[in-house]
Amino acid sequence: MTATFTEVDTYDVRFPTSRFLDGSDAMNPFPDYSAAYVVLRTSDGDEGHSLVFTVGRGNDVQVAGVRALASLVVGLDVDEVLDDLGAFSRRLAGDSQFRWLGPDKGVIGMAAGALVNAAWDLRARRANQPLWQLLASLSPEELVGLVDFRYLRDALTPEEALEILRKPGREERATQLLREGYPAYTTTPGWLGYDDEKLARLSKEAVADGFAMIKLKVGGDREADLRRLRIARDAVGPDLPIAVDANQVWGVGEAIEWMADLAPYRPYWIEEPTFPDDILGHARIREAVHPIRVATGEHGANPVLFKQLLQAGAIDVVQIDATRVGGINDNVAILLLAAKFGVPVCPHAGGVGLCEMVQHLAMFDFVAVSGTRDDRMIEYVDHLHQHFVDPVEIRGGHYVAPVAPGIGARIHESSLTEFTYPDGPAWT
Amino acid sequence: MTATFTEVDTYDVRFPTSRFLDGSDAMNPFPDYSAAYVVLRTSDGDEGHSLVFTVGRGNDVQVAGVRALASLVVGLDVDEVLDDLGAFSRRLAGDSQFRWLGPDKGVIGMAAGALVNAAWDLRARRANQPLWQLLASLSPEELVGLVDFRYLRDALTPEEALEILRKPGREERATQLLREGYPAYTTTPGWLGYDDEKLARLSKEAVADGFAMIKLKVGGDREADLRRLRIARDAVGPDLPIAVDANQVWGVGEAIEWMADLAPYRPYWIEEPTFPDDILGHARIREAVHPIRVATGEHGANPVLFKQLLQAGAIDVVQIDATRVGGINDNVAILLLAAKFGVPVCPHAGGVGLCEMVQHLAMFDFVAVSGTRDDRMIEYVDHLHQHFVDPVEIRGGHYVAPVAPGIGARIHESSLTEFTYPDGPAWT
Numbered sequence: 021m022t023a024t025f026t027e028v029d030t031y032d033v034r035f036p037t038s039r040f041l042d043g044s045d046a047m048n049p050f051p052d053y054s055a056a057y058v059v060l061r062t063s064d065g066d067e068g069h070s071l072v073f074t075v076g077r078g079n080d081v082q083v084a085g086v087r088a089l090a091s092l093v094v095g096l097d098v099d100e101v102l103d104d105l106g107a108f109s110r111r112l113a114g115d116s117q118f119r120w121l122g123p124d125k126g127v128i129g130m131a132a133g134a135l136v137n138a139a140w141d142l143r144a145r146r147a148n149q150p151l152w153q154l155l156a157s158l159s160p161e162e163l164v165g166l167v168d169f170r171y172l173r174d175a176l177t178p179e180e181a182l183e184i185l186r187k188p189g190r191e192e193r194a195t196q197l198l199r200e201g202y203p204a205y206t207t208t209p210g211w212l213g214y215d216d217e218k219l220a221r222l223s224k225e226a227v228a229d230g231f232a233m234i235k236l237k238v239g240g241d242r243e244a245d246l247r248r249l250r251i252a253r254d255a256v257g258p259d260l261p262i263a264v265d266a267n268q269v270w271g272v273g274e275a276i277e278w279m280a281d282l283a284p285y286r287p288y289w290i291e292e293p294t295f296p297d298d299i300l301g302h303a304r305i306r307e308a309v310h311p312i313r314v315a316t317g318e319h320g321a322n323p324v325l326f327k328q329l330l331q332a333g334a335i336d337v338v339q340i341d342a343t344r345v346g347g348i349n350d351n352v353a354i355l356l357l358a359a360k361f362g363v364p365v366c367p368h369a370g371g372v373g374l375c376e377m378v379q380h381l382a383m384f385d386f387v388a389v390s391g392t393r394d395d396r397m398i399e400y401v402d403h404l405h406q407h408f409v410d411p412v413e414i415r416g417g418h419y420v421a422p423v424a425p426g427i428g429a430r431i432h433e434s435s436l437t438e439f440t441y442p443d444g445p446a447w448t
Numbered sequence: 449m450t451a452t453f454t455e456v457d458t459y460d461v462r463f464p465t466s467r468f469l470d471g472s473d474a475m476n477p478f479p480d481y482s483a484a485y486v487v488l489r490t491s492d493g494d495e496g497h498s499l500v501f502t503v504g505r506g507n508d509v510q511v512a513g514v515r516a517l518a519s520l521v522v523g524l525d526v527d528e529v530l531d532d533l534g535a536f537s538r539r540l541a542g543d544s545q546f547r548w549l550g551p552d553k554g555v556i557g558m559a560a561g562a563l564v565n566a567a568w569d570l571r572a573r574r575a576n577q578p579l580w581q582l583l584a585s586l587s588p589e590e591l592v593g594l595v596d597f598r599y600l601r602d603a604l605t606p607e608e609a610l611e612i613l614r615k616p617g618r619e620e621r622a623t624q625l626l627r628e629g630y631p632a633y634t635t636t637p638g639w640l641g642y643d644d645e646k647l648a649r650l651s652k653e654a655v656a657d658g659f660a661m662i663k664l665k666v667g668g669d670r671e672a673d674l675r676r677l678r679i680a681r682d683a684v685g686p687d688l689p690i691a692v693d694a695n696q697v698w699g700v701g702e703a704i705e706w707m708a709d710l711a712p713y714r715p716y717w718i719e720e721p722t723f724p725d726d727i728l729g730h731a732r733i734r735e736a737v738h739p740i741r742v743a744t745g746e747h748g749a750n751p752v753l754f755k756q757l758l759q760a761g762a763i764d765v766v767q768i769d770a771t772r773v774g775g776i777n778d779n780v781a782i783l784l785l786a787a788k789f790g791v792p793v794c795p796h797a798g799g800v801g802l803c804e805m806v807q808h809l810a811m812f813d814f815v816a817v818s819g820t821r822d823d824r825m826i827e828y829v830d831h832l833h834q835h836f837v838d839p840v841e842i843r844g845g846h847y848v849a850p851v852a853p854g855i856g857a858r859i860h861e862s863s864l865t866e867f868t869y870p871d872g873p874a875w876t
Binding site for chain 1: 477503506723724756
């Protein structure tokens, strides 16, 4: 008898991070980092876990989205689904009625991603492999089969994707990765709600810890940005790159003007200078702020947006996010697009579980897609890791390649209970 | 004592349209036209009604989105809100936690639109005016105050918007509108699920009824598209424009090839040739299919998308939708952008209540924004109007300007009861 999917359990989990201004930026002054958490269950007792990261209010809507899409999953044959996760992903994103609520964006897009990722977690656990290794073990043909090329073909054909994926040396790079890890940068010092002393102290610690870069939130107050950049530069010395992140607070012209003021401090990149959908706006900003790099992606809803950002030469850095798009399949598509256009991928992380999940994609990119870690690093933020069964490990400013099977999203049962909203002990 | 908002009632209303293949197209073979219906109540007993149109599954998620955002509305002072609907709209779209689920797109974006529109309904009822007339009675400064220019300024400044809105002749055009109505085209003949005989019969009826154009769904089967175009052309004669609508089924290259085959039948426009977010794709298609016009917008999530479609010269026709974006304020922004770029607006309608609602925006555009009906018409689809308290009236192929106060969204209490999902009599 073959196993079927029997249930999708969901949890509305929220961490009261706003009490300490962790995660505060110009657009998100008081976030409560949250997870719409998903457990996909099978008739033979297996489980796949995943989550969608949100910042508080609305996490219940995200949970409702997952619950609704679950109706498309329950009853399906587990082996058939796991053997063709490309078809599974297309089925969830392509349902003709749910699709109206997107397509491929917002609550329903992320809900599809959560279910796709839960299925990947199950597959990786069955294979007894961490996700990066599972993906890197797939043939170029299997990987291409994961991607929906319908709207991407004008920028990347399946044949071009195959060619990228046939790059030799996967094994050597996997060995290298296991030995050396993957470079990280840290956003921990730079939250807008931290005072100058805390900024200086954490910046120095970042250097001592071996991080490749630090990142500062900007866009609240221009004088304060200049002061904080000076403090950070003094703390880290002349050589360590400092990126800045405006979290979408500016219009196009404002971004260009503001960055002209910050330019003397040589920011390594400006992240989210404006609205995430504004491809042409990013292109204009990039032209104006050169040689400062332009980075975006954590709010990039689907591969078609990334396709256009690359086609328009609008960005220097592709910031994939583990839970924003329609799951791992969409992220494989984005990695392939970035490789085709030769633009480095530096994943967005932090939040809840984003470090744990997205590291797999960056590592798979190194081993099997771009084949390089040059100009690449994964964001790291130092909180909420204690809630994860397989928390990330940072050593000498590098992510240590995870060896535990799965996609990294599993939260401790005790944390799920404590932080369930609104009835968990943390909230009552 | 001033009144406050006390409650937001929501209804999951679904009409079993899939049983008759009304509304069937290449992407949506079996839609059940639905409404996430909203009643915004005040402490003095007033009500504002609005809805979000969906096509069935997921309507409950849309309802959940509205319910969640309602927490931002309940308790607010009614007069303060209605006096500054620009601030109200920014408050709903800009909430730093809910915003993460968009921004300005998908379930949470449309939920904000529903609440903004319910407030407009209340304001119009208090003013005893239909929405188009209320909007057309506002000063250029008041209208500009409705729009969030943060991400639009690089294409349209408030000063340019004021100039557009200071166009003289509002009163004459309002009189003209009340006398002549607004041209309509009909999609009723062209659903993909209709057989050839029904297509021919309904096409002939459309001519007899005085419609300015008919529209055919295409993209399912190329031979069938050619055959159906022939049948429709024979039925309507050589002069009536026939538009075609692919509902996003094609990639960019496929759209160009397919349209080359249909070109001999001189389609007036190709609607939704590809993914709605693909600005650069639409630009490429437009260049290739010229002189066939390119139209899109019913899935355009926010004004930034429309801004870019116009900046890139990607479209010939702007298809606003009453419930896709963040409400009437966003649609005012889009009308102003279209006027700035000189591109005609031909609203998307049909569905449930979209005709009733969107006609107000087209009429306001004529009276106060573009100042013309040239090359402009509102889509009309001939079903589900009986459920509305103020159904549209079509006379001689024209929308009759509505005179009932409000935004047109109010559904009969009896219909709400009968079609409530899943417990209403229509579903049990």
